[in-house]
Amino acid sequence: MDLITEWIHEKNPDIEGAVGPDEDLIEARLIDSMDFLEFIDLLESITGEDIDLQSATIDDFRTLNRIQERFLHAAGTSPA
Secondary structure (H helix, E strand, C coil): HHHHHHHHHHCCCCCCCCCCCCCCCCCCCCCCCCHHHHHHHHHHHCCCCCCCCCCHHHHHHHHHHHHHHHHCCCCCCCCC
């Protein structure tokens, strides 16, 4: 999860403090359409698996909790 939050902070240097686990990353524009494919690439590199965008929904990327539940636990990736 650290790599994901580091990426979010890198893309949004004006945010201070931690990103809440239930904060809506899309609504808060922490992940925007211009960076979305880069974010998918990051998740794929973390998990070592391709993300099937046909079966994923936008809600799967909405919060850190949902990202962890949907992509990181399935891949056996540590929540840290």
